[in-house]
Amino acid sequence: MRKAFKFRLYPKREQEHTLFWTLTRCRELYNAALSERRDAYRSASKSIGYYEQKRDLPEIKAVLRPEYQDIHSQVLQDVLLRLEKAFKAFFRRVANGETPGYPRFQGRNRYNSFTYPQGGYSLSEKQVTLSKIGTIKIKLHRKMEGKIKTATIKYEAGQWYCVFSCECETPEPSPLSEQEVGIDLGITHFAALSDGTFIESPRYYRKAEKTLARRQQVKDRRKRGSHRREQARRLVAKAHRKIRNQRRDFLHKQSRKLVDQSQTMVFEDLQTENLVKRPKPRQDENGKYLSNGAAAKGGLNKSITDAGWDMFVDLCTQKAAWAARTVVKVDPSKTSQICSSCLRECPHKELDERTHICIHCGVVLDRDTNAALNILRLGRSQQEAIPVEAPPF
Numbered sequence: 001m002r003k004a005f006k007f008r009l010y011p012k013r014e015q016e017h018t019l020f021w022t023l024t025r026c027r028e029l030y031n032a033a034l035s036e037r038r039d040a041y042r043s044a045s046k047s048i049g050y051y052e053q054k055r056d057l058p059e060i061k062a063v064l065r066p067e068y069q070d071i072h073s074q075v076l077q078d079v080l081l082r083l084e085k086a087f088k089a090f091f092r093r094v095a096n097g098e099t100p101g102y103p104r105f106q107g108r109n110r111y112n113s114f115t116y117p118q119g120g121y122s123l124s125e126k127q128v129t130l131s132k133i134g135t136i137k138i139k140l141h142r143k144m145e146g147k148i149k150t151a152t153i154k155y156e157a158g159q160w161y162c163v164f165s166c167e168c169e170t171p172e173p174s175p176l177s178e179q180e181v182g183i184d185l186g187i188t189h190f191a192a193l194s195d196g197t198f199i200e201s202p203r204y205y206r207k208a209e210k211t212l213a214r215r216q217q218v219k220d221r222r223k224r225g226s227h228r229r230e231q232a233r234r235l236v237a238k239a240h241r242k243i244r245n246q247r248r249d250f251l252h253k254q255s256r257k258l259v260d261q262s263q264t265m266v267f268e269d270l271q272t273e274n275l276v277k278r279p280k281p282r283q284d285e286n287g288k289y290l291s292n293g294a295a296a297k298g299g300l301n302k303s304i305t306d307a308g309w310d311m312f313v314d315l316c317t318q319k320a321a322w323a324a325r326t327v328v329k330v331d332p333s334k335t336s337q338i339c340s341s342c343l344r345e346c347p348h349k350e351l352d353e354r355t356h357i358c359i360h361c362g363v364v365l366d367r368d369t370n371a372a373l374n375i376l377r378l379g380r381s382q383q384e385a386i387p388v389e390a391p392p393f
């Protein structure tokens with residue numbers, strides 16, 4: 001099992017210069033290798049592969065571009081390997097009958113990392129030493145697990161990072177918990193749990209989002225290709241990063257909590273795309289347009305794209321795998337109409353109806369709690385339905 005650990009780097013000015021220089025040389029090599037493959041194919045229908053390109057590296061370093069001697073050789077090999085992977089993915093998709101885009105030339109803002117695939121780096125408490133680059137301050141804010149396999153140096157929105165990919169043992173199962181929980185992901189609350197509790201949505205990144213919108217406008221007003229636009233682009237990227245980080249942090253913490261306290265988690269099988277679609281226009285009998293809730297749904301759409309439900313389910317699934325827990329997904333249709341108490345169907349609820357009052361048995365529940373209870377019930381029956389292997393006689 002592979003796990004990635006990402007740490008912030010604090011290069012000195014001179015070191016940052018070397019990092020950028022290395023990144024640029026790697027990108028040039030990538031683009032050169034791509035155009036070599038393309039030209040060979042166009043002119044002679046010949047295909048050039050990874051091993052042939054790798055074989056040429058020593059000559060490139062000795063004769064054509066001596067400056068490449070100042071880059072660790074495995075870092076350069078990894079550049080060619082990335083290209084190989086891009087081509088493999090391309091051909092795989094062609095073979096599957098898809099029409100993928102041909103591997104792309106990489107611009108300055110797209111190609112943002114290089115990798116030490118085996119060695120060439122060493123790590124101490126506060127520093128990482130990178131071959132041909134130097135010793136850079138690193139902040140190891142969390143403990144790594146397993147054995148480090150590769151180190152990738154990455155530039156993201158004005159900051160440098162080192163990402164270690166580690167080979168880890170398959171985890172020991174955590175002590176079993178009997179708890180089962182159904183989870184309804186929603187707008188009013190980030191999630192409603194079948195035990196009647198809620199996970200509230202983080203509203204704090206609304207603020208970050210406003211900043212983003214403002215900076216985006218500034219960027220759009222500035223002239224394409226200008227220095228000032230580039231400055232504005234960086235600020236936009238920073239705002240994006242802040243939102244991403246806040247959301248990731250929230251989702252990590254909440255999924256950790258949920259996985260720690262439950263043995264089985266039942267989610268709706270989300271198809272967020274369907275939820276984000278625009279509502280249909282509504283007309284009265286005279287053809288006059290009525291409110292279709294589009295304005296409310298616009299806000300809703302935003303909350304949905306914000307909320308990161310997919311990522312939340314993914315994180316729970318990953319963490320569950322590590323802790324020997326189970327994640328079950330069920331068909332979400334009618335989970336808000338069916339009464340979780342008597343299992344009979346109630347009329348469709350409008351979005352602003354927050355309470356489930358059963359017209360048959362009279363039970364009163366929070367609308368989302370009712371849905372979460374239904375989700376849990378569906379999850380249970382789905383698990384029971386899994387056929388047990390027949391004995392061999």
Ligand SMILES: [Zn+2]
Pocket residue numbers: 339340341342343344358359360361362363
């Ligand atoms: Zn009922």
